[in-house]
Amino acid sequence: MDRQRTDRDDEATAKGRPTLKTLAFMTGLGVTTVSRALKDAPEIGAETRRRVQLVAKQIGYRPNRAGVRLRTGRTNVISLVLNTDREIMSFVSDIIYGVSEVLAETPYHLIVTPYSGSQDPLEPIRYLVETGSADGVIISRTQPNDPRARYMLEHGMPFATHGRTDMGLVHPYHDFDNHTFAMEAVRRLASLGRRRLALLTPPPGLTYYGHTLNGFADALSEVGASEVPFNTVSIDHTIEQIRSRTAQLMRRDTRPDGFVSSGAAATLAIVAGIEDAGLKLGRDVDVVSKQSSDLLHLFRPELLVVNENFRLAGSELARAVLGWIGGAAPGSLQSLSAASDVLAVRLPVS
């Protein structure tokens, strides 16, 4: 009967990190009281509260995530869902940094949930929702009719999209104003006397493909310029494909004298293609490009650039999901980043 019960009242044992039990023992209070005291519950005496919080701080108490998660179902995790083979590089790290920046001041951890381009984009989302692996999700490569957004909305999973949808459903998003970008780009080219413009589009299917296309078209008619179709390629294509397609285009009689490019890497390819055709940037043709880090001007000083701040996008997206989780109205968590401006502009909800 004298078993190895060293274990009944040994709360103070130095094993591992402190738990609520440790705190309860040290303060002489019950576990429940300690738990309540730490989260400023009203039914706890002011002095007790202070005392508990002091001791907790002193011994460096940190709630056990597994305990909380098991009990409450809250994971304190935000998941960033990324396409492993299509996602543009620099883009990703900036977004991650932006998200991290915001999460750093919260108990939230950031987990990266990848999916390969061959998979159904919905699969990682289903996984997250079914297993309850995250309290909130951030997705990119948003489509006008996005099954992922619809699915999460249906299943009550808070999320924010990088890019807008167009399904008549309300949800948090952050987007870059690509319509304005395209318009400004065209206006700039027009002001340089360029009249025959080609557009290297975002991947068709994504929402900002439409935004870009519309902005481009709107400005074309505004300035009275014409479009030289840059069919069959988008910034999702390989450098080599874009390069040869550009060269091909530039060898025609009806070649463009201006380009608008939606991606920095693609712009390198466009310029290479232009030069393959024996033409010169700034003389025969001008190029306006988006970029996310300030490197294009080193490549060719003649390039005209518009900066898109992905780090900001990351922060905004993180803030948006957290806001939704915190109970804010999804419609109030939408922001648009101006093309001419590095700052995000919060939209009043319509």
Place this chain on the structure above:
Amino acid sequence: MDRQRTDRDDEATAKGRPTLKTLAFMTGLGVTTVSRALKDAPEIGAETRRRVQLVAKQIGYRPNRAGVRLRTGRTNVISLVLNTDREIMSFVSDIIYGVSEVLAETPYHLIVTPYSGSQDPLEPIRYLVETGSADGVIISRTQPNDPRARYMLEHGMPFATHGRTDMGLVHPYHDFDNHTFAMEAVRRLASLGRRRLALLTPPPGLTYYGHTLNGFADALSEVGASEVPFNTVSIDHTIEQIRSRTAQLMRRDTRPDGFVSSGAAATLAIVAGIEDAGLKLGRDVDVVSKQSSDLLHLFRPELLVVNENFRLAGSELARAVLGWIGGAAPGSLQSLSAASDVLAVRLPVS
């Protein structure tokens, strides 16, 4: 006494996802048996095992991570620790993708733990170890005498470093062979008749700074070339700093006729500096650069490049931590990626 006890034997309720209890009810077995059966324990009958696993698969049972974590302490999480402001961009996404690729086939999740350059690099590590937030850690920006590696070794936290240490301690790592890279770069420049070479180094303090420097020096004496010191700047400096420093260097009488650059973005700056000084790449000077994506040749076709595959590094690092967690000897989990080759070469342990 007839309380709302709808709840004693209702295991089959359709509430939420299935648990062991659900499976136990469905199979008519005990929870313990089900748990053991799912992990192929020997004391479970072959038929029972198959039966349980079949049902589990059918209803899509997934173990609750919080439950496992609380009970076992295993988190099924690998943490990638990143410096938020110094980390080179493209680098990060590739590593993440590489890590993801490997983790995708395991129950592990990847969490990104950021720290800003102003913080003590040890802080995020301490956090992870103290809170037990991960089963394994991947760090980069490794130093010869790295306090983070020492700390994790002391505290029994499995980890892998991107880059080697030099403290006489054994741990998993993956590294790019920068010594060979630098030697090959110098040899290549020498073969082009270049004799006065400058090296744009990695950040001093990091281990591969030394490797690069040594390789450079070794090859210099081998080919009988001399060094033009490129002091005060490394690839951690801003584009502008590198650019102006290069221009300054190139305006001297004793200017270099060859460069070795440890980073692609820095190379853009070097070339810009060269051209600022009115000189021409390929004629007055040659540049060998590392790059992680195949873009530099678009920038200037004359550039000589060596590819460093960060995606591979990510995979190798992930495999290494998992190996260590799985009980493999840390010394057997070290790999070096050849400069001339994109494939990783596993080193026999010395």
Place this chain on the structure above:
DNA sequence: GTGACAATCTGTAACGTTTCAGTATACTGG
């Protein structure tokens, strides 16, 4: 028929947290 033993299976407790339903004490108004 009995004891030993292997083969299968099972209940209980514990991980750390929060919620629920209390209990104990002191104070209030009458």
Place this chain on the structure above:
DNA sequence: CCAGTATACTGAAACGTTACAGATTGTCAC
């Protein structure tokens, strides 16, 4: 002095899992 009530605190149960210590069979040698 009592009921009523506010204040401050508490134990038990539960979330889903696994480890531990059994429990129940059936088989076999003797």
